[in-house]
Amino acid sequence: MSSELNKIQLPSPGKLNLFLHITDRRADGYHQLQTLFQFIELADELTFSLRTDAKIQLTSDLPFKAEDNLVYKAAATLQQAAQISQGIDILLDKKLPIGGGVGGGSSNAATTLLALNKLWQLNWSLSQLAELGITLGADVPIFIHGFAAWAEGIGEKLTPVTPKELWYLLLAPDCHVSTAKIFNHPNLPRSTAPVTFEDFLANRCHNDCEFLVRNLYPGVDKCFQFLNNLGPVRMTGTGACLFVPFDCHSDAAKAFAQLPNGMQGFITKGSNQSMLHRCLQSLSK
Numbered sequence: 001m002s003s004e005l006n007k008i009q010l011p012s013p014g015k016l017n018l019f020l021h022i023t024d025r026r027a028d029g030y031h032q033l034q035t036l037f038q039f040i041e042l043a044d045e046l047t048f049s050l051r052t053d054a055k056i057q058l059t060s061d062l063p064f065k066a067e068d069n070l071v072y073k074a075a076a077t078l079q080q081a082a083q084i085s086q087g088i089d090i091l092l093d094k095k096l097p098i099g100g101g102v103g104g105g106s107s108n109a110a111t112t113l114l115a116l117n118k119l120w121q122l123n124w125s126l127s128q129l130a131e132l133g134i135t136l137g138a139d140v141p142i143f144i145h146g147f148a149a150w151a152e153g154i155g156e157k158l159t160p161v162t163p164k165e166l167w168y169l170l171l172a173p174d175c176h177v178s179t180a181k182i183f184n185h186p187n188l189p190r191s192t193a194p195v196t197f198e199d200f201l202a203n204r205c206h207n208d209c210e211f212l213v214r215n216l217y218p219g220v221d222k223c224f225q226f227l228n229n230l231g232p233v234r235m236t237g238t239g240a241c242l243f244v245p246f247d248c249h250s251d252a253a254k255a256f257a258q259l260p261n262g263m264q265g266f267i268t269k270g271s272n273q274s275m276l277h278r279c280l281q282s283l284s285k
């Protein structure tokens with residue numbers, strides 16, 4: 001890559017938790033998980049342009065202060081950790097549902113760390129960036145590493161796996177589920193016995209948050225019941241998004257066509273390598 005690089009545009013893809021089991025709760029309140037992360041081809045877009053001063057300027061149409069955005073926090077945290085006096089202009093074009101369990105905030109933070117590592121010529125390793133990233137959100141490391149993974153711990157112990165790259169009908173119910181609210185709820189199951197990848201392949205896995213979220217959010221339950229007529233539904237993360245797998249695009253499209261007006265749905269493909277990393281690889285050629 002050219003050392004004169006001063007602008008870069010990168011995708012920031014979402015993820016699905018193909019299953020999510022809670023196996024324990026740590027003394028600090030965080031939950032021990034087993035989950036399988038796979039990327040989807042649906043993505044936000046971020047544009048980064050170097051500034052001549054040290055300011056970090058973020059433009060987005062999200063309805064909260066730039067300083068509260070994980071993109072800004074990622075840039076500021078890296079700038080401080082690397083003791084860099086260069087700044088950045090960032091434009092965030094949001095396409096992923098917010099607070100939906102597709103990990104948009106964490107993905108945006110990871111894309112920011114990877115982009116600034118290049119533009120600020122820091123040469124940090126992926127492991128260094130992931131270590132910094134986990135202080136911003138539990139899912140940042142998976143987006144930094146960019147491969148589908150079996151995850152344990154709080155989501156940071158990653159083993160690459162290659163589940164089938166199916167097509168998904170993804171539905172975003174019209175509500176935001178707070179991750180903290182679900183994890184703090186007394187009725188959340190917290191002692192699912194550990195499973196293996198073979199259990200996943202044999203369809204012996206589920207999402208431990210799903211039942212509770214459907215109970216607390218009638219809008220999620222309504223979408224769940226609708227999708228249940230189209231195929232095996234599952235929730236991603238702590239919700240609210242739901243997905244149904246299909247073997248091919250045309251089957252997913254047929255199901256999509258049956259969505260009632262007003263339900264926000266997407267057809268997207270699962271991917272075992274993040275489109276961000278495919279893009280970074282093609283830039284380095």
Ligand SMILES: C[C@@](CO)(OP(=O)(O)O)[C@H](O)COP(=O)(O)OP(=O)(O)OC[C@H]1O[C@@H](n2ccc(N)nc2=O)[C@H](O)[C@@H]1O
Nearest residue numbers: 029030031101103137138139154155179180183237238239
């Ligand atoms: C559980 C997952 C699975 O992908 O849910 P989604 O957010 O994607 O729905 C994520 O790891 C979530 O990651 P993220 O949304 O970044 O969570 P964080 O900001 O780190 O944590 C939000 C809050 O959730 C709780 N929390 C989070 C992760 C975890 N393993 N145990 C927890 O108990 C903590 O109370 C924490 O304060």
Ligand SMILES: Nc1ncnc2c1ncn2[C@@H]1O[C@H](COP(=O)(O)OP(=O)(O)O)[C@@H](O)[C@H]1O
Nearest residue numbers: 069070071098099100101102103104105106108
């Ligand atoms: N760049 C960002 N994109 C989305 N949400 C963000 C971002 N920065 C901060 N947030 C905050 O993080 C919360 C969780 O957002 P998101 O990552 O989309 O959820 P999830 O982890 O459930 O997929 C939002 O409600 C919002 O307040």
